[in-house]
Amino acid sequence: MKTVITVIGKDRPGIIYQVSKVLFEEGLNIEDISQTVMQDYFTMIMIASGSDSINIRDLNERLDALEGDTLSIRLQKTDIFDSMHNI
Amino acid sequence: MINYTDILETVNMVQNEKLDIRTITAGISLFDCFSRPDVPQAVYDKICSLTANLVKTGEDIEAEYGIPIINKRISVTPVALSARESREDFINIALAMDRAAKEVGVNFIGGYSALVQKGLSATDYTFIESVPEALRSTERVCSSINVGSTKSGINFDAVGLMGHLVKQTAYLTRENDSIGCAKFVVFANAVEDNPFMAGAFFGPGEGETAVSIGVSGPGTILAALERCRGSRIDEVCEVIKRTAFKITRAGQLVGREASHRLNMPFGILDLSLAPTPAVGDSVAMILEEMGLERCGTHGSTAALAMLTDAVKKGGLMASSHVGGLSGAFIPVSEDAGMIRAVSEGAICFDKLEAMTSVCSVGLDMIAIPGDTPESTISAIIADEASIGVINNKTTAVRLIPVYGKGVGEYAEFGGLLGGAPIMEVSSFSSENFIARGGRIPAPVHSFKN
Incomplete structure (x- = not known):
């Protein structure tokens, strides 16, 4: 199973650490990572893969707990992006 | 390989532009x-x-x-x-x-x-x-x-x-x-595979089961049009087509997954722009973004016709089975822009009827005075059915003669059904016309002009 994790919001110390810690603990391997900070806004996209048995709802709940008021974190299967943007 | 710009576009569509799958039916x-x-x-x-x-x-x-x-x-x-x-x-x-x-x-x-x-x-x-x-x-x-x-x-x-x-x-x-x-x-001309309520039924020609999907996304189309202000109408069509394609592909993926997981055949994907009362999820506001001061003014029928057609063209290639009603819905009470247009007097009942000749369904969620005679309601239904029968399209009527209320008052239905100002209908009688009964013969299919 391949997933895309997007993190968008106000920059603060430890975002990458916290997200990758959750992914590590849930058994996902980070294959690619890209991030930029524009003004105070942080945008990170990670591609991570793991076993098909991983429960995405639980994983998203753990990531949601990191969000706070100024950050949005989403984990989605890559198929949705493939479907919408590739023929 | 997925392009990062594409990823952010999809995330933005969901977070800020209200892209959603309206229904799994x-x-x-x-x-x-x-x-x-x-x-x-x-x-x-x-x-x-x-x-x-x-x-x-x-x-x-x-x-x-x-x-x-x-x-x-x-x-x-x-x-x-x-x-x-x-x-x-x-x-x-x-x-x-x-x-x-x-x-x-x-x-x-x-x-x-x-x-x-x-x-x-x-x-x-x-x-x-x-x-x-x-x-x-x-x-x-x-x-x-x-x-x-x-x-x-x-x-x-x-x-x-x-x-x-x-x-x-x-x-x-x-x-x-x-x-x-x-x-x-x-x-x-009801369709047998419509996944949208209140008109959904599973037609007698269907199989044992099927999963059908209704996609939506007026907000996504609106946001795309905001980015091409001032461009020629051809470019507007192209932008709508491209956006409809992406929305439909998301629906196709959801349909395929739902069909697999529920162990039911995939029925159809209905490519409709279905508004909700939420701000920014309005079909009327798409027409206004095209350059109309308010939905309902002159030009609204042309804008809606172009929108409906472009949505179909964009969506058709994105799904293996397109069906249902597919187009743009213009319910009054479920669309914030339409409610505003009615409240300000920009749109009247007759203009709505004209617009239904090019939208995907018909006179939808319109509140009318509670004392409207039965024969007038039947006559409105006859008018709308005629538009469908002559033009070979589906038309529908969902009218609410709000008991005890009249023109100028407001009806509130709640949730996705929204609320609507009560609209005026003709006070002249259709009683003797409706009382005739019988059957209007099927129309001629040639000599179209």
Whole structure:
């Protein structure tokens, strides 16, 4: 199973650490990572893969707990992006 | 390889532009239940057993792909085909459908329907008599009746009955601004695989089960058009097509997954722009973004025609099976821009009727005065059915004659059904026209001009 994790919001110390810690603990391997900070806004996209048995709802709940008021974190299967943007 | 710009575009569509899958609708054939000794129980059991996982499946797909799936719904074989003997027998089926909908957790179940475009059998009359009480005594059951088709003309006897049915339903649900009428649609050229309520039913030509998807996304189209302000109309069409393609592809993926997980064949994908009362999720505002000061002014029909056509063109290639109503819905109470247009006097009933000749359905969720005569409602239905029958398209009428209220007052239905200012209809009578009964013959299919 391949997933895309997007993190968008106000920059603060430890975002990458916290997200990758959750992914590590849930058994996902980070294959690619890209991030930029524009003004105070942080945008990170990670591609991570793991076993098909991983429960995405639980994983998203753990990531949601990191969000706070100024950050949005989403984990989605890559198929949705493939479907919408590739023929 | 996925492009990062594409990823951010999709995330933005969901987070800021209200991209969603409007409905996953499971179609269930009830033909086998109609021959059982206890029909209501058989209906309840079959619906519950086949759709027990529908809501959970929708929620799982939503979580995994990050696309909101707003509604999970069920459509069934038109109940009039069960040929019950009494009104109560039919109402007991509606009650069983309502119980099943509550048990599996869906917000609407459609199919308390009859197909009477050519004629009315004895059981059809009994069924039609049962509809107002069925809508009063249930919460989630939706009903529809098809009164005309391009192949068979318009059943004028049935049209005559509809005015009484709508008024009776309005009276029986008068405590809640006649909300029963919001769950009842009169069709011409009804489609058998429509996943959208209140008009969904699982047609007699369908199989045992099927999963159909209704995509939406007025907000996404609106945002795309905001980015191309001032460009020529051809470019506007292209932007709509490209956006509709992406929205539809998301729907196709959800449909394929839902079909696999529910072990039901994939039915169709309905490419409709379905507005909600939420700000920024409005079809009227798309027309205004194209350059109209308010939806309803001159140019609105052209803008809507172009929008509907471009959505179809963009979506057709994105799905293996396109069906349902596919186009743009223009319900009044469910669209913030439309409500504003009515409140400000920018759009009148007649302009709405004109716009329905190019939209995907018809006169939808329009509140009219509670004292509108039955024959006037029937005549409105006859007008709308004629537009459908002559132009070979689906048309529908969902009117709410709000009991005890008149022009200038406001009706509130709540939730996705929204609310609407009460619109004026003609005060001149159509009584003698409707009283004639009979059948308008099928139209000629050549000599079109």
